[in-house]
Structure formats: C-alpha cells, structure tokens
Amino acid sequence: MTVKRDALPHALYIHIPFCVKKCNYCDFNSIVSGTKIVDRYLHALEKELRALQGRYVFKTIYIGGGTPSILAETQLEKLLHSVVRYVPASEIQEYTVEVNPGTLTGNKVALLKAYFVNRISLGVQSFQDSQLKLLGRIHSGDDARNAFLLLRTSGFENINIDLIFGCPGQSSHDWEKDLRIAVELNPEHISTYSLTYEEGTPLTMDLENEVVHKLDESVELEMYKTAIRHLTSAGYNHYEISNFAKDRCECSHNQVYWKNTGYAGAGAGAFSFIDGRRTSNVRDVFQYMAGIHENKNVQSFGECLQPEQFASETVIMSLRLRQGISNTDFYKRFGYNLEEQFGTQINRLVKEGLISYEDERLKLTEKGLFIADTVMTEFV
Numbered sequence: 001m002t003v004k005r006d007a008l009p010h011a012l013y014i015h016i017p018f019c020v021k022k023c024n025y026c027d028f029n030s031i032v033s034g035t036k037i038v039d040r041y042l043h044a045l046e047k048e049l050r051a052l053q054g055r056y057v058f059k060t061i062y063i064g065g066g067t068p069s070i071l072a073e074t075q076l077e078k079l080l081h082s083v084v085r086y087v088p089a090s091e092i093q094e095y096t097v098e099v100n101p102g103t104l105t106g107n108k109v110a111l112l113k114a115y116f117v118n119r120i121s122l123g124v125q126s127f128q129d130s131q132l133k134l135l136g137r138i139h140s141g142d143d144a145r146n147a148f149l150l151l152r153t154s155g156f157e158n159i160n161i162d163l164i165f166g167c168p169g170q171s172s173h174d175w176e177k178d179l180r181i182a183v184e185l186n187p188e189h190i191s192t193y194s195l196t197y198e199e200g201t202p203l204t205m206d207l208e209n210e211v212v213h214k215l216d217e218s219v220e221l222e223m224y225k226t227a228i229r230h231l232t233s234a235g236y237n238h239y240e241i242s243n244f245a246k247d248r249c250e251c252s253h254n255q256v257y258w259k260n261t262g263y264a265g266a267g268a269g270a271f272s273f274i275d276g277r278r279t280s281n282v283r284d285v286f287q288y289m290a291g292i293h294e295n296k297n298v299q300s301f302g303e304c305l306q307p308e309q310f311a312s313e314t315v316i317m318s319l320r321l322r323q324g325i326s327n328t329d330f331y332k333r334f335g336y337n338l339e340e341q342f343g344t345q346i347n348r349l350v351k352e353g354l355i356s357y358e359d360e361r362l363k364l365t366e367k368g369l370f371i372a373d374t375v376m377t378e379f380v
C-alpha cells in the first residue's frame with residue numbers, strides 16, 4: 001500500500017507554557033512561574049527554532065499556550081525576533097498569536113504588528129463577569145471588549161474570538177448575550193467550545209463535590225444549535241464543528257490538523273507530524289529546558305502511523321470539516337477509495353442519515369453533526 005505522507009510540514013506551532021494563574025477548567029500544558037524561568041525557556045525555544053532553520057518552508061505559524069501574551073515586552077520581542085530570524089517571513093501566509101485579554105498592552109500589540117503577526121486569537125470565553133469568575137479567568141468582560149478594540153484600532157484585520165458554552169449556571173439567555181456581543185464586535189472568526197470537565201481540575205472537583213452542577217446535555221445541544229443559527233445568520237460560515245469564519249477567513253493553520261497533513265512543533269509538549277511520524281516533545285517545562293540545554297533529544301514520544309491508522313485518523317479529522325472529505329483526494333493520498341477500508345461503516349451511517357455523499361465528498365449530515373463524536377468512533 002503506497003501512502004503519500006505529505007513529507008514536509010508547512011505549519012509551525014510554538015508553545016508558550018506559562019499563565020498568570022491556572023483557570024479552573026484548564027488541563028493544558030501550562031504553569032505559573034517567575035520571569036527568570038520564562039527567560040530560560042525562551043532561550044531553549046530559540047535553540048529549537050534555530051535547529052529548524054532551513055529545513056522546512058512554513059506557510060503558517062501559530063504561537064499558542066498557555067498564554068503567549070503573558071511575556072513581558074522584552075521577552076515577547078525576543079520570541080518574535082527568533083521567529084523572523086529562523087523562519088523566512090516571505091513564505092508565511094498566516095501568523096497567529098494567542099492573546100489573553102488580561103495581559104495585553106498597547107506596546108505588545110505594536111510588537112506583534114511590527115513582527116508580521118497577521119492573526120490574533122483572543123481568549124474571551126465569555127463577556128460576562130460571573131461566568132469568567134466561575135471559570136477562573138483573569139480578565140473581565142470589559143477587558144475582553146477593550147482588548148478586541150485595541151487590536152482592531154491597531155490594524156489587526158483577522159481576529160478570532162474564543163467562546164465557551166455549557167458552563168454551570170449559564171442560561172440560554174446568557175449564551176445568546178455572549179454571541180450577540182461577539183457578533184457586534186465583528187471578528188473575522190469565532191470558535192465556540194462546550195465546556196469539558198477535565199480530570200483533576202478545580203472545576204471538576206467542584207462538580208464531584210456538588211458545588212457546581214453540569215448543564216443537562218439537551219441544554220448544551222440547544223446552545224450549540226443557537227450558536228450555529230446565530231452565527232450563520234450573522235454571515236459566518238460554519239466550516240468546522242466548533243468554528244465559524246467570515247468569507248476566506250477560515251484558520252489555515254488549524255486546517256492542517258483537520259486535514260491530517262504535516263506540521264512541526266517547538267516548545268514543551270509540542271507535537272510534530274512529519275513524514276507519517278508523530279512525535280511530541282517532553283511536556284515538563286524544566287525537563288524540556290534541561291534537555292535542550294544539554295543538546296539532548298527532547299522528544300518523549302514518537303510513533304510511525306501504519307497506513308490504515310493514518311487513513312482512519314484522516315477520515316475522523318476531516319469529518320470535523322463541514323465540507324467533509326473528498327474521495328478523490330483520499331484516493332490520491334492513500335491509493336484506494338474510502339469504501340475499500342470503511343465501506344461497512346459508511347453504508348451503515350449513510351442509512352442512519354448520519355453521513356452522506358455530496359458529489360464525491362463524504363460529510364456529516366446535520367443529524368450526524370450533533371452526535372459527531374459517536375459517528376467518528378465508527379472510523380477508529
């Protein structure tokens with residue numbers, strides 16, 4: 001079986017694993033730490049970026065976290081300078097930095113602009129202070145609005161707003177209000193995620209101790225449907241399960257993940273997927289820094305995807321996109337049709353009205369969209 005592995009990655013992810021404080025729901029790879037550790041980390045990161053120099057031609061860069069905007073202005077400039085130094089800016093089409101509204105200053109915005117960042121992902125989550133407090137966010141609803149306006153007036157023309165729904169105590173009215181405020185701000189992209197209770201987080205402990213109560217699944221589903229209705233009628237294209245974009249403002253970087261093509265990662269815990277091999281850097285910030293310092297391989301995990309597994313992951317990820325997966329493209333990549341490996345599942349799911357073919361694209365139906373996780377397990 002011949003599989004085209006998209007040998008060279010065109011997307012670069014850079015991880016900044018620091019936050020002002022941990023949010024109550026968060027299990028991302030981030031820690032609260034002093035400025036000296038951040039300096040040491042940036043030094044290690046620069047070394048890792050230098051090692052990537054000249055190896056790949058990246059079209060997208062995404063600096064995420066953690067909280068990249070937590071960096072002090074001099075640290076931010078050092079990071080952005082390392083990026084332009086080791087990654088040729090002329091090839092970059094999309095350059096995103098995640099920003100927390102509680103950590104933004106005019107000078108940081110000016111630096112982001114000066115170093116060619118052309119897309120900002122703003123972690124708003126909610127515009128309502130009661131929700132933000134429950135989530136343990138460090139900013140208010142007004143901070144979020146002001147951060148957006150600062151970015152806009154500073155010339156950023158491609159801004160994403162992240163929103164969370166399904167929080168304990170959140171009413172449909174609260175959620176509609178968040179959506180309304182987001183739409184009024186008129187960002188190019190809106191991501192809406194349902195709250196998940198991750199093991200060991202303070203919010204999950206509160207849930208277990210019955211301090212907070214999970215919203216009913218049917219209420220959450222209605223909230224999701226409200227988001228789709230509200231955002232599509234405001235002119236956003238619902239192009240991925242959780243993502244909405246104005247015309248031609250879909251996130252190119254994240255589409256690399258959804259299409260299961262190659263990417264490189266730098267920083268603690270960052271994943272890479274190169275030539276069919278998936279690897280991950282060690283997650284622990286201190287082990288990462290020590291490893292880089294000692295010129296050691298900092299990868300803590302690596303696997304070569306078997307062709308069937310690669311195909312299966314490609315279908316699962318691509319079904320997240322509302323345009324689904326093209327059988328022609330699949331054939332070009334894997335050398336056989338979707339039916340050859342997944343015929344039984346496809347027939348059953350089509351009969352149940354959960355997926356359908358449109359021309360030669362296999363995609364989730366609206367019914368399938370609302371139970372997407374269940375549909376996707378059929379392709380594992």
Ligand code: SF4
Pocket residue numbers: 018019020021022023026027028030065066067100123
């Ligand atoms: S800001 Fe983001 S990464 Fe940091 S603790 Fe909150 S949710 Fe986690």
